[in-house]
Amino acid sequence: MSRMSCFGVLLRASIVLYLFLKCSEAQCTPCTNFKGVVTHIDSTAQVDSNCSLSTGNASVPSNLTTVNVLNKNQNFNCCCTTMPEVIMNLTASEITTSSVFLSWTEPFGNRSFFRVEWTDGKTNGSQNTPETSFNVTALTPGVQYLFTVTAVAGDNTTVGQSKTVSKYTKPAIIRNLMSIEITTASVFLSWTEPFGNRSFFRIEWTDGKTNGSQNTPETSFNVTALTPGVQYLFTVTAVAGDNTTVGQSKTVSKYTKPAVIRNLTVTEITTASVSLSWIEPLGNSSFYRVEWTDGSRDMNTTTNVTAFNVTELTAGVKYTFKVTAVAGDNITKGKAQEKALFTKPEVIRNLSVSEITTSSVSLSWIEPLGNRSFYRVEWTDGSRDMNTTTIETAFNVTELTAGVKYTFRVTAVAGDEMTEGKNISVSLFTKPAVIRNLTVTEITTASVSLSWIEPLGNSSFYRVEWTDGSRDMNTTTNVTAFNVTELTAGVKYTFKVTAVAGDNITTGKAQEKALFTKPEVIRNLSVSEITTSSVSLSWIEPLGNRSFYRVEWTDGSRDMNTTTIETAFNVTELTAGVKYTFRVTAVAGDEMTEGKNISVSLFTKPAVIRNLTVTEITTSSVSLSWTEPFGNRSFFRVEWTDGITNGSQNTPETSFNVTALTPGVQYLFTVTAVAGDNTTVGQSKTVSKYTKPAVVRNLYVSEITTSSVSLNWTQPEGNSFFYRVKWIGANISQNVPKTFTTITGLTAGMQYIFTVSAVAGDNTTVGEESQIITLTKPAQPVDIVATRRGTSQLNVTWTLHNGTVEYYSVNIFNAALNYTSSNTTQTREASFTGLQPGRVYEVTVTAVAGDFRNQSAQVQLATNPNPPGPLTITERTTSSLVVQWTTPGLMIGAQGISYNISYQLNGTGLGERNLSSSTTSLSSNLTSLSSGTCYTITVKTMGPQNLESTSVYASECTLPKPVVNLTATPLSNSSCKLQWTDPVEVKNYYTYRVQYIKATGPVPKTVSTNFTQVNDLEPGTGYNFTVTTVAATGSEGSPERTFCNTKPNVVSNLTFEGLNTTTIRLSWLKPNDHKPTYSYLVTISKNGSVVEISTMVEMYTFTNLTPGNCYNCSVVTVVQDVKSDSTETIICTKPAVVKNLIAIGTTTNMSVTWYRPMGQVDNYTVTIYKNNVMEDNRTITNNYLSVVFQNLKPGKVYVVKVATNSGPLTEALNVTNATYPNPPGGIMVVDQTTGSINISWARPLDMDLGQYSFSVFHLDRQNLTEHNWTLLKNLQSGTLYNISVVTVGPFDYQSTVVTTANSTRPQSVIRLIEAGITTTNVTLVWFQPESKPGYTFRVEITNQSVTTNTTMKTITGVQSGSNYTTNITITGLQSGSNYTFTVTTLTGDGTMATPVTVSYFTRPFAVSGLVASTVNTTTVNLTWTKPPQYQSGYTYRIQTEGCMSAPTNRTTETGEGDLISELTPGTRCTFSVSVKALNSIEGESVSTSQYTKPESVNMFIYNNGSNSTIVVRWEAPRGNVEHYIVYLNKVLFSDLLNSSIRSTSFLNLSAGRSYTAVVTTISGPFNASSEPGTTATYPNQPGPILILEKTTSSISVEWGEAPLMTNTTFSYLVTYLSTQLNNKTVTLTNTRHTLPSLSSGTPYNISVATVGVLGLQSEKVWSSLVTTRPESVQSLSVVTAEENITLTWNKPVDHKPSYHYYVIWINSGLIISNTTTLMEDLIINQLVPGSLYNFTVTTETADGTKGAPVSNSICTNASPVFNLKCDSPNDPKVILSWTKPKGLNQGFQITAYETNQPPQDQAHYNTSGDCTPACGHTVSDLKHNTDYTLTVTTLGCGSSSTIQKLTCKTGVNAVIGVAVGVTIGVFAILFIITIALVIHWRRQTKKDTSDIQIHSMR
Secondary structure (H helix, E strand, C coil): CCHHHHHHHHHHHHHHHHHHHHHCCCCCCCCCCEEEEECCCCEEEEECCCEEEEECCEECCCCCEEEEECCCCEEEEEEECCCCCCCEEEEEEEECCCCEEEEEECCCCCCCEEEEEEECCCCEEEEEECCCEEEECCCCCCCEEEEEEEEECCCCCCECCCEEEEEECCCCCCEEEEEEEECCCCEEEEEECCCCCCCEEEEEEECCCCEEEEEECCCEEEECCCCCCCEEEEEEEEECCCCCCECCCEEEEEECCCCCCEEEEEEEECCCCEEEEEECCCCCCCEEEEEEECCCCEEEEEECCCEEEECCCCCCEEEEEEEEEECCCCCCECCCEEEEEECCCCCCEEEEEEEECCCCEEEEEECCCCCCCEEEEEEECCCCEEEEEECCCEEEECCCCCCCCEEEEEEEECCCCCCECCCEEEEECCCCCCCEEEEEEEECCCCEEEEEECCCCCCCEEEEEEECCCCEEEEEECCCEEEECCCCCCCEEEEEEEEECCCCCCECCCEEEEEECCCCCCEEEEEEEECCCCEEEEEECCCCCCCEEEEEEECCCCEEEEEECCCEEEECCCCCCCEEEEEEEEECCCCCCECCCEEEEEECCCCCCEEEEEEEECCCCEEEEEECCCCCCCEEEEEEECCCCEEEEEECCCEEEECCCCCCCEEEEEEEEECCCCCCECCCEEEEEECCCCCCEEEEEEEECCCCEEEEEECCCCCCCEEEEEEECCCEEEEECCCEEEECCCCCCCCEEEEEEEECCCCCCECCCEEEEECCCCCCEEEEEEEEECCCCEEEEEEECCCCCCEEEEEEEECCCCEEEEEEECCCEEEECCCCCCCEEEEEEEEEECCEEEECCCEEEECCCCCCCCCEEEEECCCCEEEECCCCCCCCCCCCCEEEEEEEECCCCHHHCCCCEEECCCEEEECCCCCCCEEEEEEEEECHHHCEEEEEEEEEECCCCCCEEEEEEECCCCCEEEEEECCCCCCCCCEEEEEEEECCEEEEEEECCCEEEECCCCCCCEEEEEEEEEEECCEECCCEEEEEECCCCCCEEEEEEECCCCCEEEEEECCCCCCCCCEEEEEEEECCEEEEEEECCCEEEECCCCCCCEEEEEEEEEECCEECCCEEEEEECCCCCCEEEEEEECCCCEEEEEECCCCCCCEEEEEEEECCEEEEEEEEECCCCEEEECCCCCCCEEEEEEEEEECCEEEEEEEEEECCCCCCCCEEEEEECCCCEEEEECCCCCCCCCCCEEEEEEECEEEEECCCEEEECCCCCCCEEEEEEEEECHHHCECCCEEEEEECCCCCCEEEEEEEECCCCEEEEEEEEEECCCCEEEEEEEECCEEEEEECCCCCCCCCCEEEEEEEEECCCCCCCEEEEEEEEECCCCCECCCEEEEEECCCCCCEEEEEEECCCCCEEEEEECCCCCCCCCEEEEEEECCCCCCEEEEECCCCEEEECCCCCCCEEEEEEEEECCCCCECCCEEEEEECCCCCCEEEEECCCCCCCEEEEEECCCCCCCEEEEEECCEECCCCEECCCCEEEECCCCCCCEEEEEEEEEECCEEEECCCEEEECCCCCCCCEEEEEECCCCEEEEECCCCCCCCCCCEEEEEEEECCCCCEEEEECCCEEEECCCCCCCEEEEEEEEECHHHCECCCEEEEEEECCCCCCEEEEEEECCCCEEEEEECCCCCCCCCEEEEEEEECCEEEEEEEECCCEEEECCCCCCCEEEEEEEEECCCCCECCCEEEEEECCCCCCEEEEEECCCCCCEEEEEECCCCCCCCEEEEEEECCCCHHHHCEEECCCECCCCCEEEECCCCCCCEEEEEEEECCCCCCCCCEEEEEECCCCHHHHHHHHHHHHHHHHHHHHHHHHHHHHHHHHHHHCCCCCCCCCC
16 A cells, blocks of 8 residues: 555544544434545545535435545535434343333433334334333233334434344233142043233143143143042243243142042941951052941041941941042042941840750740841751751750850841841750869969869850968959969968869869968068177068978178078178178968068178287387188278277288387287178287387497306396397397396307397397307418319319318219219318219318318319210291200209200301301200201300300291282183292392192292293193292202182083063073182173173072163173183063053043053053953054053953053053943832842843842942842831842942832830839839830739839830930838839820730848857857838848858848858958848848957067077967057057067067066957967177287187176086197186197187076177187208308207297397298308307297297308409519408418428418408518418308419529529520521522522511
8 A cells, every 4th residue: 555545544634533533423413514634545435324424515415324535625515413322231021911111321422312112023113211210011921022222312413323122011810720630540631812912832740840841822730640539739920922921820720630539448347346458559548538328317537547437337237338538638539449238137135044054945036126137046066067947046955965155146137038136046055064273373472363274165254263271262264364363472272173064053063272472571670789700680470371481691702591580690600791682581380381581681790810929029010910701891990009099900811010109018909800781890809019129239349268258238228127148159048137248158269149138028029139259369271262174074182271280081972963972181282083974062171180070161173065966957937046956965954954056157267257146045045047048056065154055057038928919810711920028138049949839740830030930731620839049059048828710611502581571581502621629600781881790600680670771791701700701692671560550440441550660661552342252442552551441342251451562572451340230220119027028120221131149238238139129128117117129230339229118017116124223113124126216115013903003104215226325203102012013005096015014023121130249269149139011921131241251141040140150250341231032132220330349369489599689470360450569577568469460579678587478359348369489588798808818839819798788597508629620618707718738839719608597598798719829940050152151950849730930030239031842951040250140940830820939040151252362563573452351250371381292391370361451461581582472261150251362483592583683684695596506597598599489578
């Protein structure tokens, strides 16, 4: 484009933009000329339509114009009224049926107003508005409108661009929505068109669960496929033409009709009721309406169950019943189901038996109400039935069998000879058999439950009788069990049970059972006394009777029981401190029947503790110990007192340390066992002890001579009585009162240990000893050592520090080898050969001089051990080797032997050797080794004293570790792949052996990789593979195993068979490699759903499939979860038959419906047959589920077959039904009487003769007949009858009903009886059956010749068919006279019924002046006066109640008085006397009351083992007692006691006294007293037993006096019993006694009891297991060593196996330790060498009783020095030094002699040396440069230590030293010259041999 062109375009654009801006103002200004010049030729300007544009003289129309500017520089003019902008956001926000509300947004710019226009294509509308919204009204509903909105400028002419929107108005609501027809499955809706237009209607319906919808252009619609009886909400909405805009909906709620009920049946018919039942209809229903009618009266009710009993019907009337299902709206009903039938006729009346013989029964009866034709008489004996008929009301049944129960039935039969009323039956029995197996199932205190087996034959009920001997009772029951109640507890009753025949008269033989009722529970069970071994129980007699009591007790593990007749019992032989539960049960007279028990739980007192001993006494504490008491306890209470202060503490242990005591003070300690209830305590045990006095202080020796020692000390803290001074060596002691003493008569040169101790006030308790030692110095060989040793020899040397000897006796022995050897030598050396290797020998050296011998201490010396036997490897793992060897030679049994084991890797140096280990066994497990590696192992024997043997060697390898993660995978049917991970610590030289087993045998394979593939395997076969790591030959890891199954082969010939619609059987052939382990995996799938089934057989049946469907199936062979390739096929199921196929007919149509079957269905084929000939056939799609066949014949049977078609398969289902018959013609009455109606009718149209029958209904009775007539019999008189006839076709289908009505005559009254008789009046009552309005009654009264007529007024308001009872009272009659009464019924027209007559006597008057007088305990005399109007023939009935087992009646005919006997004693009797007329009618009775006298009781008195209680018990006397009173020692001790009480207790009486009791019975005004009874209370128990003194042959005891026993006579019985059961007793009057002639160390059980009046003894006070002191041990001796001492002694006299010995040892006055032993020797270790010890041995019995102690004092041997060293200066002397020895010492003995000279010739004795400050000694006066043997022996208070020896050389003399130095210098010079010459020679030699290689060694 040229530059000009570009400029022109730019100019044109500028002009247009300018014009646009000017013309787009909101409102155009008045027309103004605008001028412009266009300089570009052919420019085009576009002008908006509301502007006018001109160029020159040419003007432009006022619309959108394009102006071509042709000339350059052409002028143009523009005048504008600008257009408003278009509105924005035009919307219709509210639409109704007649209006649309429009709204929009203001346009850009200005506007004046808006023009709104609308049109429906026919009519137009327009309106201006200044607002931005407008409501367009007066529109037509459902019409489409086009709405246009335009902005208008201020000139009211210029308009902007329009905006349009198209909308439908809402259609109007439809009108008159209604349901025209409702069926069980459809509702037909209709409505009126709404005002305005619409396109179509939307119909929607819902039942709350499922929804439906349909569109229709019509104003009606039939909604189908609904569920019967369900409430649906139907909604109809008009929809506009846009298919979117809908009007307001109209709804209606309707229930579909419920379906017809199914199977309406009559389950029971009676004379007044019919029970209906049915199956609920298909679909839903709310309830059912039941309707019935007898043709004249309609009734109905509702029910929500599928059964109903219609009652209050009239007998014999035909009723039509209809049952209809009603929907939930209580209005919509389904089709009614109907039944017509008759009620049963009435039963005959008053069937009676007039005569019974052994072979005949004569029956008679009264006609039933209504009519009948004849009577059927039936009888049966249960096995044979007989019957006959008669028209009479009596019949004699003959030829019967005697003794058999017969049932006779008489039934009235109607005229149709079929309809029968209810029969009346009577049963007659021969005498029934006796009942069987009378048993008692339950007995209580007041009842007995009886049961029995019914007798052979029959019976009606059973009479149960019972008596306690004084009162008889009876009742009846119709079951074979009866619970007899209101019995007296603990009483013997006799029960009789008799079977009674159906006539309630004939009875069989009685079966009898006698037994006791359970006694009542005892009362007030209490515990009167508790001891350690007994509990005294007491209780009150139970109510009722009892024979004795069973007392039971248990501690939870052992149950015990006994019996007693008393109401108290003392349970003995119990375990102390144990919780017992005691139960007391009353037992009846049969000794078996028991009442309910009453129980009480408590603890017995704990027994006294045993063997209370003081195990340790210090200055401030006493340790007590004791043996558990016999029995149980919870804890112990320990109490102590010194008479001033007291202390107490509880402990669960059998020992306690009482602390914070004062030294040397006497304390009394008490220990008591407490039971588990923390309350019950046993007898206390006490012991009195002094605390030890404190140790004396500052003991020192003030003076020593050759024969005496003087001692001084300071008195101890606390108390002491005197001091005991002892010294060991002479075994002498003395007691001194002062704090100093002098001991004389001692032997010089002996060691003595002096001890001083304070003694307490009991002369026995000794405080801690304070000790001091003085000694002489014995000579003894020491320093015994082995200078040379081998495996079989020892060379022994020793030293003697002081003196000389004649010779030495050297002894060597080994106790384990039983080896002893001895040498005698004058030197200090001895050699022993022939010894065992690795053994320790005990060596002693004894110095002998004259008659004295001094033996050295024992020294242990050992031989070297032998090396172990050859090494073998017994077990190897990946990380360990077990090396084993044999015991070294000659070392079996050697002690202290161990072995040192070390190992190293093969090929390594010692630097890599592992640390060694030691063991005492013959093997060692070398662990933490590297797998697959070889090691060199070294073992040597380690003997005693750290001696070791030579070594033995072996080289072995560990196992490599197994491979890991071994897996096997099947590749095909002939190969598997194995894979694994290298083992841990794998080495590069490892290989792997793979092995598996084939039929030919194992197959090995060696690989070096960690995988391999195995081929040539069998299909479907399992192989076990092992992979073993191989490190070297013989070094293999444990094999790893895995399993692999090759794939099996596939199955073949896969076929299937359809069994039914949901089941298909699939089968196949086995694979050619089949094995028993094979299984098959069968898979079935459809639409992505897969099911897998495993089976072992070659077939599988699929069930629960969907009918009519096809499935994909496959089968694979499986073995060990390995699958073959699959074989596949497709299977199809048969279609299912339709469900709920129903055919419902009318007279000419058959409607067939069904439910859709399960599964897939393509279509249905429906065929109807009559007589196996097809009548019609139709095929319909699966959308329809019903079809109707028309033009059928009435009363015919049709078969309908519905076939389900699915693909090629078809399944059919048949249903059979019939069309209904046509009704009969009109009914005509042929004849009628008072009891029958004869009718006839015309046959139905269009029906074949013989293909139907008729059913005639009247009084709810139904008669079937083939004829078109019938005779109705047995009708009620005076009754209107509705008669109906229907045609009955196939399936008993009935036609519509044809009806008529007629009446019969009325009946007479029945049940005329008296309702009340007095002396002058009789009230009659009768029953008028079928009473009707207008009935009246005539009553006649006759007495001999007098007749009275009475006419009743007419009774109105009585409904037909209702029961009506009438009564009348006839007054003014004479007492005791007979009258005849006749009642006749009259109808409204005066017709009379048959009269009914009865006869009754009036009652006689009562007697007067009745008086009762008591004669004795069982007899009362009665008298009275005659009644008014007395007549001959009167008798008197006397009834007695309250004092006999049952009310009794007796009749007297003469006299006005009687003597009544056999009454219950002590009972209030009520006597009633009444007068009886000739027919036994009685007058009013007159009553009075009186008591019989009571009988006296049989009384018992006893003390229950109590010392303060007397119990008086008595047996209830025969008869009754109201109260008891009891006298004790002629004093009334009780108030009136209730008659239920049988005992009373007198508490808080004095112990040991005699008491006499009397019991008096009271009943009413009478009383009687018992014989007196006497007993005594037990005496009180003595006080606790205190043990005063015990010796080896006696025990002195004292006890407290029995309290509260003054003014009575008593003594004490002392019993003592040893464990040898030698029981001894003694009777005393004092409270102290010494038991003599006892055995030492023997426990005795000592008891004391108080003996009171009548010889009664109190409970014993026990002191259990009091033991006499044992004898002391004999011959105590001591053998010492350095750190141990061996004590030995002999058994004491009269030793017992239970003895033990208590040993204590004391050092420096302190008890070092103590122990107890059963043996007569003891080694005491860990002693201090060189210390003085005092040893005491005391005999102790099992309970800790101690004998007199035996003591001995001795020193341990001194310990030798060690680290002995010497130093030799130039002087002729030796300086010795050593380490201080263990323990104590009294200096050292040092000897020195020349080593090469005999010691006895040149010994230097120096008894000196000490350790202040260091241990050492200088031996002087020796030779220069000489070897000396020096010995050091430790001296002690006893034997000296072993000798320690050392060889030292003294220094050289100084002159000799210079000479030696010169000599050494000369030798050194000569040596240097020699070395120089040698070097020179060797160098010269090397020069001459240049051909020799020179090596440099570093």
